[in-house]
Amino acid sequence: MFALSCRGCGSALPLDSRVWRCPSCGRALWLSSDRGFHSLDEIVCRDRRGIWRYSRALPFAERPVTLGEGGTPLVRGNFWGAELLLKLEYISPTGAFKDRGASACITRAAALSARSVVEDSTGNAGVAAAAYAARAGIGARIYVPADAPAAKRGLMAALGSEVVECRNRGEAAARAVSELREGELYIGHGWDPFYIEGMKTAAFEIFEASVVPDAVIVPVASGTLLLGLQRGFGDLLRAGLMEMMPRLFGVQGESCAPLYEDLHGRVEVGVGSGLADGLRIADPPRRGEIVEAVRSSGGDVFVVSDPEIAAALRGLHRTGIMAEPTSAAALAAFAKNRRETGETIVVPVTGAGMKDVEGLMAALRSSP
Amino acid sequence: MFALSCRGCGSALPLDSRVWRCPSCGRALWLSSDRGFHSLDEIVCRDRRGIWRYSRALPFAERPVTLGEGGTPLVRGNFWGAELLLKLEYISPTGAFKDRGASACITRAAALSARSVVEDSTGNAGVAAAAYAARAGIGARIYVPADAPAAKRGLMAALGSEVVECRNRGEAAARAVSELREGELYIGHGWDPFYIEGMKTAAFEIFEASVVPDAVIVPVASGTLLLGLQRGFGDLLRAGLMEMMPRLFGVQGESCAPLYEDLHGRVEVGVGSGLADGLRIADPPRRGEIVEAVRSSGGDVFVVSDPEIAAALRGLHRTGIMAEPTSAAALAAFAKNRRETGETIVVPVTGAGMKDVEGLMAALRSSP
Numbered sequence: 001m002f003a004l005s006c007r008g009c010g011s012a013l014p015l016d017s018r019v020w021r022c023p024s025c026g027r028a029l030w031l032s033s034d035r036g037f038h039s040l041d042e043i044v045c046r047d048r049r050g051i052w053r054y055s056r057a058l059p060f061a062e063r064p065v066t067l068g069e070g071g072t073p074l075v076r077g078n079f080w081g082a083e084l085l086l087k088l089e090y091i092s093p094t095g096a097f098k099d100r101g102a103s104a105c106i107t108r109a110a111a112l113s114a115r116s117v118v119e120d121s122t123g124n125a126g127v128a129a130a131a132y133a134a135r136a137g138i139g140a141r142i143y144v145p146a147d148a149p150a151a152k153r154g155l156m157a158a159l160g161s162e163v164v165e166c167r168n169r170g171e172a173a174a175r176a177v178s179e180l181r182e183g184e185l186y187i188g189h190g191w192d193p194f195y196i197e198g199m200k201t202a203a204f205e206i207f208e209a210s211v212v213p214d215a216v217i218v219p220v221a222s223g224t225l226l227l228g229l230q231r232g233f234g235d236l237l238r239a240g241l242m243e244m245m246p247r248l249f250g251v252q253g254e255s256c257a258p259l260y261e262d263l264h265g266r267v268e269v270g271v272g273s274g275l276a277d278g279l280r281i282a283d284p285p286r287r288g289e290i291v292e293a294v295r296s297s298g299g300d301v302f303v304v305s306d307p308e309i310a311a312a313l314r315g316l317h318r319t320g321i322m323a324e325p326t327s328a329a330a331l332a333a334f335a336k337n338r339r340e341t342g343e344t345i346v347v348p349v350t351g352a353g354m355k356d357v358e359g360l361m362a363a364l365r366s367s368p
Numbered sequence: 369m370f371a372l373s374c375r376g377c378g379s380a381l382p383l384d385s386r387v388w389r390c391p392s393c394g395r396a397l398w399l400s401s402d403r404g405f406h407s408l409d410e411i412v413c414r415d416r417r418g419i420w421r422y423s424r425a426l427p428f429a430e431r432p433v434t435l436g437e438g439g440t441p442l443v444r445g446n447f448w449g450a451e452l453l454l455k456l457e458y459i460s461p462t463g464a465f466k467d468r469g470a471s472a473c474i475t476r477a478a479a480l481s482a483r484s485v486v487e488d489s490t491g492n493a494g495v496a497a498a499a500y501a502a503r504a505g506i507g508a509r510i511y512v513p514a515d516a517p518a519a520k521r522g523l524m525a526a527l528g529s530e531v532v533e534c535r536n537r538g539e540a541a542a543r544a545v546s547e548l549r550e551g552e553l554y555i556g557h558g559w560d561p562f563y564i565e566g567m568k569t570a571a572f573e574i575f576e577a578s579v580v581p582d583a584v585i586v587p588v589a590s591g592t593l594l595l596g597l598q599r600g601f602g603d604l605l606r607a608g609l610m611e612m613m614p615r616l617f618g619v620q621g622e623s624c625a626p627l628y629e630d631l632h633g634r635v636e637v638g639v640g641s642g643l644a645d646g647l648r649i650a651d652p653p654r655r656g657e658i659v660e661a662v663r664s665s666g667g668d669v670f671v672v673s674d675p676e677i678a679a680a681l682r683g684l685h686r687t688g689i690m691a692e693p694t695s696a697a698a699l700a701a702f703a704k705n706r707r708e709t710g711e712t713i714v715v716p717v718t719g720a721g722m723k724d725v726e727g728l729m730a731a732l733r734s735s736p
Contacts, residue, residue, distance in 0.1 A: 050441065067688055068443055068456050073418065073436020088436050093459055094690055095722050127690075127722075135688030151725040158685050158721065158732055317526050320435055320503030322462055322495075353526065354463050354495075354723040357519040364526055 002059040004193065005032040007289070015059055016112060020177070020186040021285075028285040031059060031193045037239040043204060051100050051201040057235065058104060058197055060111040065136040069099035070201050074209045074346070079315055080335055085211060087202065087348040090323060094127045094155070095352030097202070098189065101224055102128035104198030105187045110136040114185035119143070120176035122169060122277055123152035124351055125189045130161035141184075143172035149277070149356040169280050190222035190285040199228020200235070206346060207236055213246040214343035215299065217330045219350060220250035220259060221281040223290035230293045246346075247299040250290065251333040254303040256280045262291045267303050275309045275363050278326035278351065302333035310367035311335070316349065317364070324351040325363040370427040372561060373400040375657070383427060384480060388545070388554040389653075396653040399427060399561045405607040411572060419468050419569040425603060426472060426565055428479040433504040437467035438569050442577045442714070447683055448703055453579060455570065455716040458691060462495045462523070463720030465570070466557065469592055470496035472566030473555045478504040483551035488512070488544035490537060490646055491520035492719055493557045498529035509552075511540035517645070517724040537648050558590035558653045567596020568603070574714060575604055581614040582711035583667065587697045587718060588618035588627060589649040591658035598661045614714075615667040618658065619701040622671040624648045630659045631669050643677045643731050646694035646719065670701035678735035679703070684717065685732070692719040693731040 004013040006022035006029055013019065013029070022029055037043050043057050051070035055061035069092055077086045089097035106129070109117050116139035119129040126142040133140035140161040144153055145168045156163050166172040173188065180186055189195045202225065206213065218226050226248055236242045252260050253273025258281070260267055273279070284290065294301055304312075309325055312332035316323045327350040334347060353360040372381040374390035374397055381387065381397070390397055405411050411425050419438035423429035437460055445454045457465035474497070477485050484507035487497040494510040501508035508529040512521055513536050524531050534540040541556065548554055557563045570593065574581060586593050594616055604610045620628050621641025626649075628635055641647070652658065662669055672680075677693055680700035684691045695718040702715060721728040 049439070066441075066443065068441020068459060071417070071439060073434075073461075075434065075436055088461065091436060091459060091461055093441075093456065093688070095463070095720070131688040131690060133688075134686055137687075151722070154725050154729050155690065155722055158728060159688060159690065160686050318502055318528050319505075320461075320499040320501075320527060322499060322523065322527065352463070352722065354519070354523055354720065355725075357522050357723075357725075360526060361522050 001033055001035055003032050004029045018112060018185060020188065020191050028191050029193050031197050037235055039239060040241060043235065044208070051103060051198055054201045054204050059194065060107050063107070063111065064103065065107045065110050065132055066103055067093035067099065067131060067135055069093055069103045071205065074206065074211060077319055077321070079331065082338055084334065085344065085346045086321065087206065087346055088321070089348045089350045090327065090352035094131045095355045096124035096128060097225055097348060097350045098125045098128035100198040100201055101189055101195035102132040105192045105194040106132035106136050108194045109138060109185045109187060112185065114138055115183035116140060117185050117187045118176050118180055119187050119189065120172040122148050122280065124278060127152055127155045129187060130156040130159035133161065134159045143176040145169045145172050149359050151356040151358065170282065189224055190281065195224050196228045196231060199225050200232030202348065203229045203232025203236065207241065211344060211346065212242055213346040215247040215249060216346045217249040217251060217334055218348055219276070219279055219326060219329045220252060220290060221279045222284045223250065223286055225348065225350065226250055226290060227286060227293060245297045248294050248297040249299045249333065250294055250301040251329045252301060252303050253279045253329065254305050256282060257303045258283060258287060259290055260301040260303045262287065263295070263301050271305050271307060273305050273309065275306045275325040276329050279329065302337055304329050304332040304336065306366065308332040308336060310363055313363055314367045321349060322353045323349045324353045324355060324360060327351040369401055369403055371400050372397045386480060386553060388556065388559050396559050397561050399565050405603055407607060408609060411603065412576070419471060419566055422569045422572050427562065428475050431475070431479065432471065433475045433478050433500055434471055435461035435467065435499060435503055437461050437471050438573065440573065442574060442579060445687055445689070447699065450706055452702065453712065453714045454689065455574065455714055456689070457716045457718045458695065458720035462499045463723045464492035464496060465593055465716060465718045466493045466496035468566040468569055469557055469563035470500040473560045473562040474500035474504050476562045477506060477553045477555060480553065482506055482553035484508060485553050485555045486544050486548055487555050487557065488540040490516050490648065492646060495520055495523045497555060498524040498527035501529065502527045511544040513537045513540050517727050519724040519726065538650065557592055558649065563592050564596045564599060567593050568600030570716065571597045571600025571604065575609065579712060579714065580610055581714040583615040583617060584714045585617040585619060585698045585702055586716055587644070587647055587694060588620060588658060589647040590652045591618065591654055593716060593718065594618055594658060595654060595661060613665045616662050616665040617667045617701065618662055618669040619697045620669060620671050621647045621697060622673050624650060625671045626651060626655060627658055628669040628671045630655065631663070635671050639673050639675060641673055641677065643674045643693040644697050647697065670705055672697050672700040672704065674734060676700040676704060678731055681731055682735045689717060690721045691717045692721045692723060692728060695719040
């Protein structure tokens, strides 16, 4: 039913292949399925909760590695006179939306009897990988840039992972694959197609909450959530349950905005966007596909700067939503680009502020 | 339908009374209801999630102040050869089970048009109060002991609360009520009956997950979760849905164990229990009722020490469960007192380790 496929050269591989990219052309692989859905009942297991509620749409679902991820609340929030629907993705086993992806890809790693998994991350994806690897009883090695928040590195270690410090984000990504050993599986979230499968469950949840968004605004670095939403809403469209793909808006920090630049050309960097430490991927593996997902949906990519992020962060906290700075980028982009439309707009709040309180405090202090 | 009542002197007060204890005898009040339930359908609103799924059993449910609390996962865990069911209460808007109580009692505060709420706390209850007060758009002032974790105090302030530092936990509790001003509502979690109402929803969730526990093991300080479970399971018993109250076990740190001492006499303090910083209430307002709940269910109160807590904390982390030290006390008590029984035992994991990573690291370092 499920297989792996390359959109670049058309290669197809069996589901249990232990590769992390296309062996022929080197591009990132996708999960493919010969099965479409025709109703919600074909997707939903009504007696289950979290992402494995949608196990009919997920590979290796017989033995999920789960900590109860997914099933996050969708709450109303009023900001600058406009009403948004906030999907509180930080209410999650490790405090970030990454748990959806980590659960799916470590489930695969366990099914393939991997001895150990390897990830590279600035923080949240690494903590998620560490937690799910521990849950599965398999090892984990996480490559982090030297300036990754100390609190997040500490959590990875507490969960039993080996943490390898690299000079920067690029070196972390490179060494994670170059130092891969026999029996280990690379699950880098920008590459692993199972990660995106985990993310698509967020679209199913939004739909099950009787919400059909006109637009979704998400922070993008590797783009796993944006691509996952595209896949999930795509399944619902093909099943005839929705009429249109929501417009997908990606948000980047102005200091590192490759997706914005692909659409609009060089960004004018003002004060920078150091607060969005989770968004620093200079050349994401699925770069072309993210841009295409945004463009084909009628969406766009926005950039935001530190003062805008800090103001949005303060706005979230003052309504009780304890987000981390990176995840406030989406609300900042909404504030900057909004028009009066009356549309249904969903904004995932992707990470918890409590995970790196020091970083949070510094960000809030920087807000006017 | 709902009212407030005093079990000490028998006083009854209307639901919208703005008192925080019995005006006649000074004891903690309880919520009472003239309505019993006869089936699960009378309790559950099937189209809702989280604690307000049980809004028929909750007061002021017309306008809940919610951040999507409750609906926490119940996952299997294997420790020292025994299988437990872990209720992951830290997967919550502010990373602790306190959110159930805070949602219920700030819902009441909003319904009574309180200008501001006042709480005293070592950390988790204060962060929860701060978040829900912000969500409701009302002020909050939190009294904390001087040694409350800096990260948690920072979060309270980030959420817009006024944080008042006191010399110790006892002074925090005393000043919170002595400095109460006109228009403010005291919601101290040890006193507020609405807090316990929020907690009882955990029992409904366990039952809805098709689990009928033989025993539940919970850390106790003010005892809100233990008393809430007793109330929730009590509702299910009276509805004929369960046959017996699960045995309720409370766990305290050996350095501050008033409930243990009420049952067993003076505790022999060895190395102490500084890691269980959330369990330091020397004389909880509902002390007699907690002891009675434990005793009448056939349960007990256990004490644990720092090395036991640290070992349990490490055990949790090594299975991917990112708990805080205080919440590992329950697993530590299980490890110390377990027998081979084959019983269904539920252990709530009450707080997230990511909220005070510094404290977490120190605790893990102290484990052999």
